[in-house]
Amino acid sequence: MNEIGISLDTVWMLLAAILVFWMQPGFALCEAGFTRSKNTVNILMKNFVDFMFGSLLFFFVGFGFMFGSEGAGFIGMPNWGDLSFYKGELPVEGFLIFETVFCATSATIVSGAMAERTKFSMYLVYSACISLFIYPIEGHWTWGGGWLCNEASDSFMMSTFGDVFHDFAGSAIVHSVGGVLALIGAIFLGPRRGKYGKDGKSRAIPGHNLALASLGVFILWMGWFGFNPGSQLAASGEVNRIAISHVFLTTNLAAVAGGMATMFVTWIKYGKPSLSLTLNGVLAGLVGITAGCDLVSPVGAVIIGLVCGIVLVYSIEFIDHCLHIDDPVGASSVHGVCGILGTVMTGLLSTSNGAFYGYGWGFFGAECLGILCIDLWAAACGLVLFYGIKKLHGLRVDARIEDEGLDIYEHGETCYN
Amino acid sequence: MNEIGISLDTVWMLLAAILVFWMQPGFALCEAGFTRSKNTVNILMKNFVDFMFGSLLFFFVGFGFMFGSEGAGFIGMPNWGDLSFYKGELPVEGFLIFETVFCATSATIVSGAMAERTKFSMYLVYSACISLFIYPIEGHWTWGGGWLCNEASDSFMMSTFGDVFHDFAGSAIVHSVGGVLALIGAIFLGPRRGKYGKDGKSRAIPGHNLALASLGVFILWMGWFGFNPGSQLAASGEVNRIAISHVFLTTNLAAVAGGMATMFVTWIKYGKPSLSLTLNGVLAGLVGITAGCDLVSPVGAVIIGLVCGIVLVYSIEFIDHCLHIDDPVGASSVHGVCGILGTVMTGLLSTSNGAFYGYGWGFFGAECLGILCIDLWAAACGLVLFYGIKKLHGLRVDARIEDEGLDIYEHGETCYN
Amino acid sequence: MNEIGISLDTVWMLLAAILVFWMQPGFALCEAGFTRSKNTVNILMKNFVDFMFGSLLFFFVGFGFMFGSEGAGFIGMPNWGDLSFYKGELPVEGFLIFETVFCATSATIVSGAMAERTKFSMYLVYSACISLFIYPIEGHWTWGGGWLCNEASDSFMMSTFGDVFHDFAGSAIVHSVGGVLALIGAIFLGPRRGKYGKDGKSRAIPGHNLALASLGVFILWMGWFGFNPGSQLAASGEVNRIAISHVFLTTNLAAVAGGMATMFVTWIKYGKPSLSLTLNGVLAGLVGITAGCDLVSPVGAVIIGLVCGIVLVYSIEFIDHCLHIDDPVGASSVHGVCGILGTVMTGLLSTSNGAFYGYGWGFFGAECLGILCIDLWAAACGLVLFYGIKKLHGLRVDARIEDEGLDIYEHGETCYN
Amino acid sequence: MKKIEAIIRKTKFEDVKEALLSSDINWFEYHDVHGIGQSRQERIYRGVQYSTDVIERVAITIVCRDIFLEPTIKVILRVAHTGEIGDGRIFVSDVIDTYSIRTGENGDTVLRDKK
Amino acid sequence: MKKIEAIIRKTKFEDVKEALLSSDINWFEYHDVHGIGQSRQERIYRGVQYSTDVIERVAITIVCRDIFLEPTIKVILRVAHTGEIGDGRIFVSDVIDTYSIRTGENGDTVLRDKK
C-alpha cells in the first residue's frame, strides 16, 4: 500500500506542478491586459524568459541552495545539476519540477510592477538573480529546513516562540518576496511617463485588454488549486486527503471573499463596481490564504479573504496616490501587502495554534519574525541589485522608446497587426 | 487498499472540481465573444460575481438544502456553514467544492441569455437566488437523495415507473435548469435594441470576437472531461476505472458528433459552414450526453450528439425568428433544449434499461417525469423571481445605457483601450 | 494493490488525455495569432473540424488499423467501432481516447502550414485521410506492435540493429509526420499572394495577434506535460513514478533550452530577441525531446533543446528564403525538422543505449531507419493525396477570396466585429 | 459638389445610416474617431477616478451634388439630434472633382446615378 | 495645392501604395473606413442570413502640388480599377496651405522635395 501511496502522491505533485506552471500564462495575460498594447510583445517575452531562466538556473544551482545541506541553516550547497543529494520518498525529478515552478512564480511577479519601461536585458539580469539566490536562500530558511523551520526543541525559533515559522504554500516565501522586489523595482524605475501630472495627481493609464487580464486571473485562480492543495505533497491516506480537500476549500473561499470584498468596497467608494480592481481582489484573497490554508477554518479563510480584499483597495490607492510609486498591475499590493497580511493573520486564525483560538502569541510572534526576516532579505537583495543595475547600466529605457513602445525598439515586432 | 482507494477517488474528484471550475472562464469568454465589445467588462464581471456568490452561498446554506436530510425528500436542512452533517467516505470539504462548481455552472448559464441589457445589481439578486435555493432544491430531489431518486421499492418513482430518475452529471439538473431560467430571463428582459427590425425580422448582432468565443468553447469542452467523468466520484477499482473511461469516451464522441452535425446542417442550410453555430453545436452535444454518458454506448453517444447538433440549429432559429426571444449566446437552446433532449434520450438509449434496448418504457417515463418536474420548478421560480425584480426595481438598463454600453455606465471602465 | 495500481494508471492516462486534448486550442491560437485576421474564422473552424473528424474516424476505423492485429506488422484490422479486440489491462475506452488525441495532434499540425489559402472542403478531405490511415498505419508499425517495434530476437529490426525503433511519445510518429505533410501541403499550395516580391525576396506577413499566439504556446507547453509523461501510461510503482517524473523534467528542460537558444540566436543574428521565433523555439525543444524524454538525462535534454532551438532558426530561414516555401507558422521546421532531429539525437544521447554513451551505433541506426521509413510513408501519402486533390478539385481558393479573406467567402462571418 | 462631414454620436449612427439610405443617399463612408468637446464621461480605473473628454464618435463623409446638400444636412440634423451636449457637428466644404474608379468618369455625373 | 482623397478596395491597397511610391508620390496617409454603396456581402451569423452594405475600405489622402494632380489620379484610377461594382471614388478638393512641422515652413515648397 505504501508503494502505491507514494505513486499517488507523485501524481498529485506532478498535477500540482502542471497547474502552477499554468500560472505563468496567467501572470503574462494579466500583465499584458493591464498595460498598453505598444508593450505587449515585451511583456510576453519577459514572462517566457523568466520561466526559462528560472527553470535552468534552479535546476543547476538554486535547487541545491534551497534544499542542499550545510551552511548552518542559512544556505544549502549548490547542486550543479546533480540531484542525487536529495533524500525524500518522492522522485527527486518530480520534486525538482514542483519547486521550480514555485521559484518561477516568485520571479514572474516582479515583471508586472516594472512593466512598460524596463530594459529587457536588465530584466534578464534581475530574473537570473532571483532564481539563482534570492529565492533559494530564503526558501532554504523555511521549506529547505533552515533556521526558520528548525523544529529541534533547542532551535532559535522553538526556544524563542515555542513554535516555528509556518508558511504552507508561500504567502511569504513566494508572494511577499515577489511583492517586495516588485515595489523596490518600481521605486528604482520611477513612474511611467505621464503617470503623474504636473500637479502630482495620479492619472489613469488604462490597460489595453481587460478580457485578457480577466482570463489571466481565471488561469491564476485555477493554478492556485495546484499551488495550495499541491503543497501538501501527498494525497494518500486519510490525513492527506482531508488536508488537500480542506486546503482546496479554504483557498477557494478566500479568493471568493477577496473578490467580493474588493467589489463592494469599490462599489461604495467609487459608486461603481470596478472590474480592474476586483480582478486584483481575487488574487489578494488567494495570496492571503496561501500561508495558512491548512491551518485556518473555512470561516477563517473567508475572513482572511475579506481583510485582504478590503486592504488591497486602500493599499493600491496609497502606493499610487500618496507614495507615487507606479505599479501598473498592483503587484506590490497584491503579492506584497497581502502576502504579509496573510502570513501574519495565520498567526491569529490558525485553529491549532493561533492567538484568536487561545493558544497565546508565540506562533503569532514566529510568523511576524519570519515574514520580517524574509522580506528584509528580499528588500536588501532588491536594493543592492536594482541600485547596482541602475548605476552600472541603467535600468530604464530612453524616454523615446518608452513613448513609442518597447515592442518596436526592443524586439522589432508589434503584437497586433 | 480501501484507504488508498478513497484517496485516489478524492484526487479524481478534486481534479474534476478544478476542471469544472475552469468552465467558468469558458462561459465568460464564450459570452464575451458572442456579444459586443461595449459590454465586455460587464460580462466578465457577471461571470466572476456569480461564481463568488455561488461559492459563498452554497457553502453557508445551499449545501445543506441540497444534501441535508429532512423535508420528506423535497428539501434538506440549511447547514449554516457547518459541514459535519455529511456522512460520506470522501472528505466533505472536497465534496462541497465539487458540488459548488456544479452549482456555479448552473448559475452562470443564464448570464449569456441576459447579456447586454441587464442591470448589474439585479443580476446579483438573480444569481444569489439560484445558488441559494433554486438549484439546491431540485438538486436535493435528485443527487441529494430526494423523491426523484428514492430507490426504496415503495417510493413514488419505483412504484410508478419501476425505476428512478437518472441524470448522471446534470443534463437536467444543471443545464436544463440554467437553460430554462435563461429563456425566462430573456423573455422578461425583451430583445436588445435593434435586434428585431420594424418589419419584425431578426437582425444579426455579430459577436465582437469569435476567437475568444472559440477559446471559450475549447475550455468548456476540456472542463466537461471533469464534469462528466468526475461525476462518477470514484476511480478506484475495476468498475470505476472502466466507468470513467467509458464516460470520457461517450462525452467526447457526443461533442464531436454535435459539432459535426451542426456544421453540416449549417453548410446545407446556409451554403456555408458557420463557426458561430458550430461552437454551439459542440456544446449541444456535450449538454445532451451529460445525463446518460454512463448508460449509453459509444454509438449511442454519437446518436445523441447528432440529434442535439441538428435540433440545435432549428431551435435557435425558432426561438430567434419565430418566438422573437433574444438570446445572444443561444443558452436556452444549448442548455435548455439539448438538456431536456439528452435527459429524455437517455430513457431510450440506455443500454441497461432504455426503451430502444427492449427494457420497456418505465425508465423513459421516469426520465420524462423527472425533467418535467425539474424544469417546471425552474420555470416557476424564474417567473416569480424575474417578475418580482421587474416590478420592484426594473430588470433592464435604460435605453441610453444599452446604446452606449453597460461598461461605461455600470462599471466606469472599458475593456479595450 | 495491483487493482488500485491500474486505477491510478487509468487516472494518469485520462489526465494526460485531457492535457493532450487541450493542445488543440493551443494549436488553434498559435495558428490564428500568426496569421491575418481576415482568415481567423477559417483557422478556428479547421482546428475544430480536424479534431472532430479525427475523433470519429479513429474511433470507427483508425484505432483498429493502429492496434488491431494481422497484416504482418504493416497494418492492423479496422475495428468498425468495436473495441473488444483490445487486450490490455487499462480500460480500452480510456486507451482509445488517449490514442485519439495523439492522432488529432498529428492531423492539426498541418493546418498551420496550409493556412490562409486552402479550400475548407479540401482541408476536410486531407484531415479525414490522416486520421483514417496515414497516421494509424505508421502508428501500427511502432506503437501498435508492428515491424519497427518487433522485439522478437529474429525480427528485422533486432537482427539488423540489435535494437528496435524507439519513439517514446511521438517526435517521429506524431510530429515529424505532421511536419512532413505540412511541408508537402505548403509546396503544393504555393506561397500566399504577396509573400515573395517580384525580386524573389521573402516578405514578412506579420501575424495579427502575438498575444493569442503566446497563449497558444503556453497551452501547448502545458499540454506537453500530458503528452510526454502521460505516454508512460502508468504511474503506479516505483519504476513508473520515477519515469514520469524524469520525463516531466526532461520535457521542461528541453522546452526551456529550445526557447533560450532561439532567443539568443535571434538576438545575435538580428540584433533583437524575437518573440515570434522564440515561441517556435519553445515548441522546437518540446518536439525534439518527445522521442527520447525517457532515455536521455536532464543534461541531455538541455542539449537536445539547444540544438533544436538553434537549428530551428536556420531551418525556418532556409525553407522561407531559399526554398521559397511559405509556411506561415513554421510547422515544417518545428514539427518536421525538429521531430527528425529529436528522434535521431535519441540514438546518440540515450543513457541506456545511445552512441555517445558507448553503446555503439546499433540503436542510432534503428532510429535513423525508423524515422526514414515513417517520413517516407508520410511523404508518399502526402504527395499522392495533395496531388490528387489538386488535380481533381483544386486545393487553393481563388486569388480574390485569398485577398478578401477566407472568412467571408468560406464561412460568411468575420472573427472581429 | 460638396463634401459633408458629420461627427455624430456612436449611438445615433444606425439611425442616421438608415435615414440617409431611405432618403436616397446611397453612398457614403464612415470611420470611428475620438471627439474632444464639452462632453465628459466619468471613469474609474484601478482606483483612479477621472473624467475623460475623449468620446468615441463616428465621422460620416458624404460627397454629393450641390442640390442634394440641403436635404442631406436636414436628415442628419433631424436624426442625429438628442438635444443634449455632445450631439456633434456637420462641416460642409467644396469638392472640385470626383472620379469613379470603376468607370474612370469624373464630374457631377459620377454622383448622379444617385437616385 | 490639392487634396486627393481616394476610397479604394482594401485588397487593392498594396498595389496602389506601390504604384504611388514608384511614381514619386512619396507621402501620403491612409486609414481604414467603412464604405456604404452598391456593393453587398452575404453573411450568416448564428442562423441569421443577411447581406451587409457595409464594406471595409481604405481611404488614402494625398496632398500635392497642382501639377501633380493629374498624374496621381491617373495612377490610382489605373491600379485600383477592377471594373466590378465597388471600386470606389476619388475626391479632389482645394488646400489653402501646408506646413511642415519639422521645418516650420509652409507653402508649396513643403511639398516640393517630393521627388
Added chain:
Amino acid sequence: MKKIEAIIRKTKFEDVKEALLSSDINWFEYHDVHGIGQSRQERIYRGVQYSTDVIERVAITIVCRDIFLEPTIKVILRVAHTGEIGDGRIFVSDVIDTYSIRTGENGDTVLRDKK
C-alpha cells in the same frame, strides 16, 4: 471658417492635446492613421528583417473661425515639433459652413462659444 488637419507623431499627441485645450481650442476630433513618408522603422518577423515605411500617426481635425487659424497652427507647430524626420504636416482648407446638431444653428456662431 477653416479646417486644420494635422498629421502628427503618436507620441506627441498627448502634448498637443493639452496645448490645444489650454489655448482655448476646446473642440476637435482625432483618429489613428498610417502615414507613409520618409520615416522608416526596422522590424523583424519570423526571420524576415525588413524596414517599414508605414508609421502609425494621429490625424487631428480642427474646424475654427478664420481668426483662430494662426494661433492654432502656431500651437501645433510648436508642440508637435521634434526636429527629426517624421514630425508630420498641417493642411489648411476652407470650410463653407458648420452646423451644430444639438442646436441646429449654422455659421460662424457655432464655433464662437469656443473659449
